[in-house]
Amino acid sequence: xxxPKAELHLHIEGTLEPELAFELAARNGVELPYADTEALRxxxxxxxxxxxxxxxxxxxxxxxxxxxxxxxxxxxLARAAAQGVRHAEIFFDPQAHTARGISIGTVVEGLWRAxxxxxxxxxxxxRLIMCFLRDEPAESALLTLEAARPHLDRIxxxxxxxxxxxxxxxxxxxxxxxxxxxGLRRVAHAGEEGPPAYITEALDLLGVxxxxxxxxxxxxxxxxxxxxxxxxxxxxxPLSNVRLRAVDVLAEHPLPAMMDAGLLCTVxxxxxxxxxxxxxxxxxxxxxxxxxxxxxxxxxxxxSFEAAFLDDDEPRRAR
Ligand code: HPA
Ligand code: ZN
Numbered sequence: 001x002x003x004p005k006a007e008l009h010l011h012i013e014g015t016l017e018p019e020l021a022f023e024l025a026a027r028n029g030v031e032l033p034y035a036d037t038e039a040l041r042x043x044x045x046x047x048x049x050x051x052x053x054x055x056x057x058x059x060x061x062x063x064x065x066x067x068x069x070x071x072x073x074x075x076x077l078a079r080a081a082a083q084g085v086r087h088a089e090i091f092f093d094p095q096a097h098t099a100r101g102i103s104i105g106t107v108v109e110g111l112w113r114a115x116x117x118x119x120x121x122x123x124x125x126x127r128l129i130m131c132f133l134r135d136e137p138a139e140s141a142l143l144t145l146e147a148a149r150p151h152l153d154r155i156x157x158x159x160x161x162x163x164x165x166x167x168x169x170x171x172x173x174x175x176x177x178x179x180x181x182x183g184l185r186r187v188a189h190a191g192e193e194g195p196p197a198y199i200t201e202a203l204d205l206l207g208v209x210x211x212x213x214x215x216x217x218x219x220x221x222x223x224x225x226x227x228x229x230x231x232x233x234x235x236x237x238p239l240s241n242v243r244l245r246a247v248d249v250l251a252e253h254p255l256p257a258m259m260d261a262g263l264l265c266t267v268x269x270x271x272x273x274x275x276x277x278x279x280x281x282x283x284x285x286x287x288x289x290x291x292x293x294x295x296x297x298x299x300x301x302x303x304s305f306e307a308a309f310l311d312d313d314e315p316r317r318a319r
Contacts, residue, residue, distance in 0.1 A: 002084030002280040003297060006304035007268055009212050009235035011091045011131075011161070012069075012111065013060055015076040016272025024062040024071070034061070044274055049193050050163055051246050052274060060096055069110025071237075074121075077114060079272075081122040083280035087308055089127040090115070091159055094144050095136055104144070110153040115154075127309050129187065130177065131159040134167035141175040145182075156309055157185030159212065164194040169201040176206040185309050187235075189213055192246060196220035203232065210235060210307055215246055217263065218254055228262040233307030237270035238286050239277050250289035259296060266304045 018037035025032045034040040036312060046052040054112035063069060073090070080088055091109060094104045108128070115126040130148060132141035148155060157178045160172055169188055176186055188202040192213035199216070200223055202208045217223055229235070236255060241247045247254075258265050272278045277285065283300070286292055292300075 003283065003301040004084050004086045005081060005279055005283070005301045006087040006089070006266075006308045006310075007085045007279050008089045008210065008233070008266055008304060008307055009091070009237055009268035009270055009275055010076070010080075010088060011093070011271050012073055013063070013093055013096065014056060014075060014246035014275075015079075015273050016059055016062075016072060017075070017273045020072065020075060021059055021062050024064075025268050028062060028064045028068070030062050032059075032063075036126070037241075039086060045241075046244055046274075052244055052271070053162060056080055056235055056271065056274065057096055059233060061100065063097065064102060066106050066110035066113065069107055070113040071109045074117075076272075077118045077122045077124050077126070079278050081124050083278045085124055085279050086306070087125045087127075087143055087177060087310065088118075088157070089309060091129050091131045091161065093131050093133060093161065094148065095133045095140060098144070098147070104147045105151065108148070108154050112154045125310075127156040127312065128154055129159050129185075130155050130156045131161040132164040132172060134171065134189075135161050135163040138171050138175060141172055142178065145175055145178055152182060152184070155184065156312055157187060159186075160188035160190075163213070164189060164192055164198065169206050173205045176208075185209060185312070187212055191216040192241075192244075196223050199223060199227075209233075213237065213241075213255065214263075215241060218257060218261065224261055224263065227264075231264050231306075232265045233266055233303065234258070235266050235268050235307070237268050237271075237275075237282070239282050240270035240275045243247075243275040253286065256292065258289050260297070264303050265300060266307055267300050268304075 018040040118124045186208045187210045188208045189212040190199040190202040210233045212235045
């Protein structure tokens with residue numbers, strides 16, 4: 001039996017399996033530039049974050065209706081439940097859809113349909129976290145927050161994702177302040193490809209409560225001391241780090257050193273359809289490649305519940 005765990009770093013668009021992509025493409029009359037699911041899977045060879053993002057954004061073309069978003073989220077929740085996930089905090093990228101003419105309401109209400117049924121259907125509680133694309137202008141993030149206003153009863157928090165290097169957290173200070181004023185929880189990707197200074201900036205300027213990835217934290221001892229002291233959770237994604245070449249091989253992943261340093265680490269799947277595994281697949285991979293003891297694995301599972309936004313009331317606060 002897989003350990004019960006919370007998944008805290010999961011992009012719903014990154015759960016689009018080739019089979020569902022082809023099904024939705026057929027349903028919506030979208031032409032995919034791949035002969036079949038095998039050919040598509042063969043395209044999943046990435047050099048870095050950007051080469052992954054190019055494919056990730058282009059495949060989103062198949063997602064068009066509320067039904068599509070509901071089907072995507074329901075398929076993920078079924079797989080997550082089978083891997084021991086009891087609670088999932090799910091990222092979505094509204095700008096990647098509004099840029100294609102899909103309204104934010106279609107995205108949020110479609111996802112919500114699957115999330116609202118999840119406890120009963122899959123035994124998985126959920127939260128929704130709206131991410132801003134950091135390689136888009138800050139103004140676009142502000143407009144997105146404004147467009148999300150009618151749907152904020154569905155949304156627990158905000159995050160920051162997409163191409164990291166050259167797009168420091170400081171760029172999004174204003175939108176994070178506005179989100180905080182609306183009572184939204186705050187997280188951000190930092191230190192995946194970007195330097196540890198981006199982690200410090202996300203804490204200081206954006207007021208984030210968790211760091212997504214934080215892989216490069218160990219490069220800065222003062223930062224490590226601060227993260228340990230304040231028990232700031234890091235949502236690590238080991239299989240993602242290997243596929244995006246942030247680490248050469250899993251056996252060299254810094255997770256054991258990070259845990260030894262006292263950091264509050266969690267293990268997550270990021271974009272499981274692209275990176276070769278869901279939550280338990282990541283747990284199994286680190287157990288095998290890094291020789292983590294059963295006690296260490298239990299610590300990771302415990303950390304995931306400590307780091308979750310489970311203290312937010314259900315049903316969601318009206319804003
Ligand atoms: N990093 C940044 N942006 C992303 C990721 C990631 O791992 N996955 C989906 N968007
Ligand atoms: Zn991510």
